Amino acid sequence: MTACSPACTPPDAKNPEAKEAQGSASGKAAKGSGDAKDGGPADPAPVPKGEMIMEAKGVDLSKLSESQRSTFFQIINSEPSACDKPHSLAKSLRDDDKCRDSLIAGQFVADYLQAGAPTSEVRTGLQEVTKSLKPRDIPVEGRPVYGSENAPVTVIVFADFQCPHCKLEAPKLQKTIDQFRGRARLIFKHFPLNGHPRAKQAAIACEAALEQDKFWEMHNILFANQDRLEDGDILSYASQIGLDIDKFKAHYNDRKGKKVVEADKQHGEDAGVDGTPAVFVNGRRSNGRYILFGGELSGWIDDALKR
Numbered sequence: 001m002t003a004c005s006p007a008c009t010p011p012d013a014k015n016p017e018a019k020e021a022q023g024s025a026s027g028k029a030a031k032g033s034g035d036a037k038d039g040g041p042a043d044p045a046p047v048p049k050g051e052m053i054m055e056a057k058g059v060d061l062s063k064l065s066e067s068q069r070s071t072f073f074q075i076i077n078s079e080p081s082a083c084d085k086p087h088s089l090a091k092s093l094r095d096d097d098k099c100r101d102s103l104i105a106g107q108f109v110a111d112y113l114q115a116g117a118p119t120s121e122v123r124t125g126l127q128e129v130t131k132s133l134k135p136r137d138i139p140v141e142g143r144p145v146y147g148s149e150n151a152p153v154t155v156i157v158f159a160d161f162q163c164p165h166c167k168l169e170a171p172k173l174q175k176t177i178d179q180f181r182g183r184a185r186l187i188f189k190h191f192p193l194n195g196h197p198r199a200k201q202a203a204i205a206c207e208a209a210l211e212q213d214k215f216w217e218m219h220n221i222l223f224a225n226q227d228r229l230e231d232g233d234i235l236s237y238a239s240q241i242g243l244d245i246d247k248f249k250a251h252y253n254d255r256k257g258k259k260v261v262e263a264d265k266q267h268g269e270d271a272g273v274d275g276t277p278a279v280f281v282n283g284r285r286s287n288g289r290y291i292l293f294g295g296e297l298s299g300w301i302d303d304a305l306k307r
Contacts, residue, residue, distance in 0.1 A: 003287075004163040004193055005275025011168050044078040052077045053090040059106040075109050075122060082130045100307060101133045101261040108292060125290045132290075135283030136271040140187050143264075144206075144215040147177045147185035153304045155286075155297065156187045158278040161203060162196035166277045167223045173279070176297045184301050188219065189278050190264040196222045198229040200261060205234045207257025208248050209241070217241040282307075 002011070052073055061069060073090070081092035082101035092102035108129050112122045138156055157173055159166040177186045190206075192199035202222050209218035221237045222229065238248045251257070268278060272285070279286045281300040286292075293299025 002165050003277060004160060004165055004196075004273040005228075006164075008195075009162055010164040032195055037082055043299035044254060046074060047077040050106065053088070053094055056090065056093050056106050056110075058103045059093065059110055061110055063114045071119055072110055072113055075119065075126070076106055079123065082133060100303065101130065104133060104292060104303070105130055108290070112290075120288055128288060129290050129292065132288045132292075136280065136285070138271055138280060138283060140189075140237040142260075143187045143189055144219075145185050145187055146174055146216055147180075148182040149179075149185065151183055153180070153184040153189060153301050154282055155184055155301070156189060156275055156280045158189050158191035158264070158273050160191055160193050160196055160199045160276040161206075161229065162199040162226055163193065163221045163276045164226070167226055169277050169279075170219070170223050173297065178303070179298065180301055181290075183305060188215070189268060190261045191268045191273060191278065192261065193264065193276060200258075201231070202226075202229050202234070203261040203264075204255055205252055207260055208251035209238065209243060210257075211251055212243050214241055214243060224233070253258040 001044050002009070014196055033123065035296070053076075054073055056072070056076060062141075063073065064072060070257070073299060076090040077088050079089045081087055081089055081096070081099065082105040083092060083096065083099035085092055085096065085099070087095075089102055089105060090208070092099050093106050096102065105126060107123055112125060120227070140154065140156065153195070155173065157166075157169075165233060165266065173186055175282065177184050190200075190203040206218045206222065209215050218237065218241060221241060222234075225237065234252070235245070235249070238252075239245055271278075279297065282304045284300070284304075287295075288301040293303065
């Protein structure tokens with residue numbers, strides 16, 4: 001999933017579905033809105049072979065060459081547990097069945113090695129992946145919900161109404177929520193970027209629509225017409241979705257939603273968001289710089305349901 005961060009490159013019109021990373025791993029950093037720095041840490045000293053744990057329970061190593069398997073075991077024996085335990089990732093995989101994060105991290109290492117990524121890139125990615133798996137506490141009270149209010153899995157999207165990548169992802173997010181039939185819900189939070197002059201006004205318009213319980217109708221029509229977001233356009237959309245125009249205009253013209261929009265953006269910044277769309281599943285960043293679960297939101301939701 002590409003992102004505006006803060007500049008936007010529109011998706012390829014001929015192939016809007018194209019991904020920057022193929023399959024579950026590309027061996028390269030996907031150009032998402034993550035905050036990884038260039039370069040990575042120096043490789044730790046090799047672990048003597050006689051001291052290494054040479055098993056990785058639950059990790060599929062079937063596609064690795066002998067050389068890649070050797071590198072895999074060096075990495076997991078010299079990198080820490082993904083669950084903040086005082087031992088290696090290898091020991092976590094062998095002894096800690098409750099640590100799903102170490103299983104995910106181990107599979108990430110295998111996938112990226114198989115895809116041809118250099119060891120330094122895999123180690124850098126492993127640190128970022130481990131960080132992304134740590135849940136953030138993101139306030140959601142009063143925010144619009146798509147799906148079941150009581151769903152066990154919460155997907156949060158921070159988005160900007162002038163971001164072409166947000167427009168592309170919006171229907172996919174809703175479709176994925178629909179597929180889980182009450183087991184997942186989608187919560188929208190505003191993150192208007194400074195380079196998009198009408199994004200904040202569009203967000204305020206959505207808050208005015210929310211007052212009349214038509215947030216998602218306004219959300220959808222704004223994304224469908226994101227190149228036409230002047231005040232006159234927005235009033236026309238409010239009429240099209242059946243809002244009480246006088247109530248809408250009073251709320252919109254007084255910018256009553258401004259504080260909520262700004263609070264949403266601050267919550268995103270607190271969670272490390274610097275571009276849109278940014279998606280979190282039960283607080284875990286699902287569209288960071290490196291690909292997990294094949295880049296599919298459904299994989300993240302399935303994982304959350306197993307925890």
